[in-house]
Amino acid sequence: MPSLPVLPLKDTVVYPQLVSALSVGRPKSLAAVNRALEGSREILTVAQRTPDEEVPGLEDLYPIGSVATINRVEKHDKGAQIIVLGERRVRLLGVAEDSDQLVGEFEELPLLDMGQAGEDKPKVEALLQENSNLSLRIATTMDRENGPQIYQQMVGSIPNPISRMYRIASLASSATLDKEQEALEADTPLELMEILHGVLNMEMQVTELRQQIAEQAGQEIEQQQREHVLRQQKRAIEQALGEAHDDDDIGELKALLDEAKLPEAVQLEVDRELKRLGRMSANAADYQVARAYLELIAELPWHQQTEDQLDLSHASKVLDEDHYGLEDVKERILESLAVMQLNSDAKAPILCLVGPPGVGKTSLGQSIARSMGRKFERLSLGGLHDEAELRGHRRTYIGAMPGRILQGVRRSGVTNPILMLDEIDKLGRDFRGDPSAALMEILDPAQNKEFRDNYLNLPYDLSKVLFITTANTLEGIPRPLLDRMEVLELSGYSDLEKHAIARQYLIPRQQAEAGLSQAQLEISDDALANMIRRYTREAGVRELERVIGRLARKRARQVVDNPDDKATTALVDADGLGQLLGPEKFKSDPGRSSLAAGVAAGLAWTEAGGDVLYVEATLTQKDEKVTLTGHLGQVMQESARAARSYLWSVADKLGIDKDAIENCGVHIHVPAGAVPKDGPSAGVTMATALYSAYTGTAIRDDVAMTGELTLTGLVLPVGGIKEKVLAAHRARLHHVILPKDNEADLAKLPAAVRGELQTTLVSNLDEVLAAAVPK
Template sequence: MKNEHKTLPLLPLRGLLVYPSMVLHLDVGRDKSVQALEKVMMEDQQIFLSTQKEVETETPEVEDIYEIGTLATVKQMLKLPNGTIRVLVEGLHRGKIVEFKDTEEFYEVEIEQVDESDERSVEEEALMRTVLDLFEQYIKVSKKVTAETFASVSDIEQPGRLADIIASHLSLKIRQKQEILETYNSEERLNKLIEILQNEKDVIDLEKKIGQRVKRSMEKTQKEYYLREQMKAIQKELGEKEGKTGEISSLKEKIEEADMPLNVQEMAYKELDRYEKIPQSSAESSVIRNYIDWLIQIPWSKETEDNLDINHAEKILNEDHYGLENVKERVLEYLAVQQLTKSLKGPILCLVGPPGVGKTSLARSVARSIGREFVRISLGGVRDEAEIRGHRRTYVGAMPGRIIRGMKKAGTVNPVFLLDEIDKMSNDFRGDPSSAMLEVLDPQQNNTFSDHYIEEPYDLSKVMFVTTANSLGTIPEPLLDRMEVIRIAGYTEIEKVNIAKNYLMPRQLEEHGLSKGNLQMRDESLYKLVRHYTREAGVRNLERQIATVCRKATKLIVSGKKKRVIVTESMLEELLGHPKFRYGEAEKEDQIGTATGLAYTTAGGDTLAIEVSLSPGKGKLILTGKLGDVMKESAQAAFSYIRSKSEELSIDPSFHETNDIHIHVPEGATPKDGPSAGITIATALVSALTGKAVRRDVGMTGEITLRGRVLPIGGLKEKSLSAHRAGLTTIIMPKENEKDLDDIPESIRKDLTFLPVSHLDEVLKTALVGENK
């Protein structure tokens, strides 16, 4: 055995080892390896091959490579389309790395070449025969090596080469192959190979025994499998689909694709297993099938990506709605925070306002502005808890609640979910749905919402819930506490005209097949339409009147009477008839015993005339006009205050003994209640008792105490809109409501004078005119 030193480029191998006399194809992709091959091809085509200790190492150092390797010749090199290079190498001699150099282009090593002697001893001859015998037995039992390979191996006469070639054909770990490569002595190498072959033969025999044992235990399962396959073949021949077996396979695929949480997926597979075993004719079979279908169809992880461009969202919201700055601002704030955090829970907004102000359509615009799916459910009249939480699967016809059904309709886990008319839920013996809504609308617990039908927890935390209500009075306090309330008051006259021009008219023209060339409405006509044909906080009735104008204009055009209709003020009466409302409800002159109050209703603000008359009697207080208990108590409080202050007010102290007092609020068929009519009733009473007139241009609102103090009220903005609409110029309001003046539009504030008061004396000083009669 002689040694020779050489300096050659190094090609580190991953998961592969080359023996001397072995010819092998290699695919090379690393830059340094490619450059090493190019260097070799330009010189003597010799390269040193050594295996890496760890396959994952991308840039090996000297300690990452085995020091014993193989000196090889590169026979052929071919560049593949994917950028890698395929080379054909032939191993020549063993070699040991003496020095490792990492140049910038490639690895280079100085090696000590080890050449083997071709002579063989008698002992080596015996070992060679033993190895060949064991290798032949290995081929017979393993069937991994062909008989032709054995024939070519048995002709080899050199003991070392025989050991290398046989080792290259065995399924050994790299570590074991490296041990054989590092064994220079051919006799030792043959002994190691005998040990490995004997061990491999024992392992294969054991595998056969285990296989036979498993085969016996699987005979029953195998039999069932063959029977099922035969059933499928029969069904196919009969022209049927794959039957229940094919259905099970299809459902399995759908469950995998649904990307459910692990616990839900386990439940789905468990139910699928039950479904497979239950006969198709069984009633429970359809129940389980429906349940699996629901689990598959509900979105568990599919999510739409939010469009977080605030300018885009603002543009969409302004396109769809005029005004409503508070709501738009809240949505834009949510988007801004979402853009920074990427993990904000969906807000729960409650839009409160009269009918027709655009609460529902606003929620739809919010979904469009941020690019989410939109789903709406109406809660008006819902009084069964199962409508929200679903029914137990044990019930006939059971199905999930409206929340889960809405999520299925949306198809994503983060839609904009509108819960319309949340103030109109009720309850009966079937449960309280408003209590069930607590879990849906609580940000702290809606990530594990429990539906009775689905049973598994469902995450609602990414949903943006928007609820609408006309009034907060009927919403339970715990439910209200979980929502962010945004009030939408009625529109001003100017806002209504703008909405009619920019939104309602174009929509109605399109619906009636008209264009701006066919029908035009002048601004003065729109103002007249708003003032004399509608009386509402929203614009729903206004749109109906515009639709009526469009229909009548269409008839004129189709009949050939006119080619183009321009609606003037005079023509408006021809199309819609006489005005339905008198614009400006203020009295034409100051009245005694009549005061104008301001009321807040579910339809917005309204004016309320309160009349007081005196007649001879015994001090009886008569209240009419379908008043509620609170309003009756306000009248009693006002009456008691006036009695206690009769002398200061220049009223006969015995007025309650000689007169019956009748307080009436017109529109007697309409129920009225609330404390804010207190100062109005008191003013009308004082006016009737003193003979002083009440100013016709003054409206008032405020609660009164027995000491004459004026307490704050709600709905000042809505009341101000109604006062402006009625033609009043002055509003008397509680001093503590001054903070609410900022909510009133500038166009209204400039036309009205607001007088904050804290005591009834201030009210009387402003509201009453003239001398006592």
């Protein structure tokens, strides 16, 4: 006996040869849909006698249903919307629960066909014609202008008479679920026609009654509006006699719009809206909508702009005052200012500042605005899913507003502000649209000269706006959008750079916020070094500033509690740091003091900067082959297998017993198992850990490495070198092994870091092992 997953229907019937849209929300129904999608995509649809029953049994379902094919599924938070095509009628024989869904056994029934009419054919054809005429009359009564077209589109275009009657049954608003089910259960064309004839007669009566009620209501509304119409006529007569006066509010609004000196195309639309507003009653629903629209146009800057300060020495001074280091980024900004000084028509670049949190991306945008003398507005895009948030909502929607871009320009009051689009890598995408697609038009200088916000619906020039975007990583940014931007990388800071930043910027700022003088809070170099190493572990300085702020507040409490204390200085040293800040968060550097055989230190890149990643390998029983743990991604798993295969191929050369590889499995683990890890740069680290496990030779405990390993032993270049080397420096790992092709990246490191690290550049695994294995 054939069986399929059952989809119980609460208020509808699926007919053969017709497409139906169904909402699915119950867990067992969703499970049935998923099971159908895994198989033939066929599902058994049966209407429920008792719609309140969440898990219906055989007695709760009608005996006749339809087998349907699932054509499309759109999932959402509350369930799913599915599109199905009815295939054939069936009789339900039994229903059983199978784990989390219902499964039904059935037998197929013949499809109705006009050829089955037999002796009743004349009557069937007459009823068919009568039912079609009734349907057309109903559609025309409901909508005199579009009724015939709607009927033709929904019903008349179906060639099969039986399918046409099924469609009428599904569309008739007066048809109960029982009547719809009767139409499905009809065994002859005559029975189906008679059922539909009764339904359509009732539908015609209901439609005519509704039409009468609507006409009566319309007459009552006209009576209520009579006074309003007479007042409008009176106003028109007064205007014709020259005795009317402009409303004060409208007059003020018109004056503001005149001051704005609008472009010609905008002025034409404004004049039309003003005339429309003047004809409206202040109590009309659209009055406030039209007024808000005109107020937006009046408030938008159309010609106002700030004069750029393009003095390079001034800009350089401002950038240096606000930020330590970042020489490459500052140089690029000064280059842009120089070009703008020589060519006033030059298009400003769209900069994308990429780096871990806390390195100064947002504050750098503020400094650029200060150096150029421009207004600055920040727009956070993190978690934004709706395209209308950027482009605005159409005025037909209740509560419609302009998009964030236009709102930012309005707040700035000028046509050439600096707009910072923060966290552009965290844009979302769902059924409401793709915000990144809207950004492509906004950021493209060739298109944004006539940008059309959905709310404003008028061309607005964004070409004078300087856009700056920020991101933690480039991975979340679509490639077409990334092509429109110039990427400037802001890497993490070394301990020495953090020390300088704290002295020049963070400590004075937190002293001022806590109301302390310089004499009331002094931090020794040792204390500051401990704060950097023991209380924070980050690529930027955001957490460091919080720690300094906490220290300043503790000191402020001491000053207030002891107002008679005449001490002029309050030095915080390394010994007193724990009393004020509590226990150290990080008891030791992430580097291990000694490594056992099978352990190697690798370097990883994360959105928060670089990190030291230890790879542990141990031999296991032969049956396990390669076991990988530690929440590793697909690329890291493949790197581990490639490393094992390469070591087997050169076992004799490296002094590894091949039997140790063939007769033993290996277990590779990367600690911090709750954190997902992936990428090719752990290849050499995994190979080194495996070599150590197979030979029993421990790797040097002061060495860290990174690089992709090929199946022939070559070491390929990887990204994030600066962040990785800084992570090794923080961990006091003084010897770093890098791919030879990454040699150019070493120039980006601070000179002090390069001086304290020994760097070995390698091109194959033999060179890696020569540097990592003790002599």
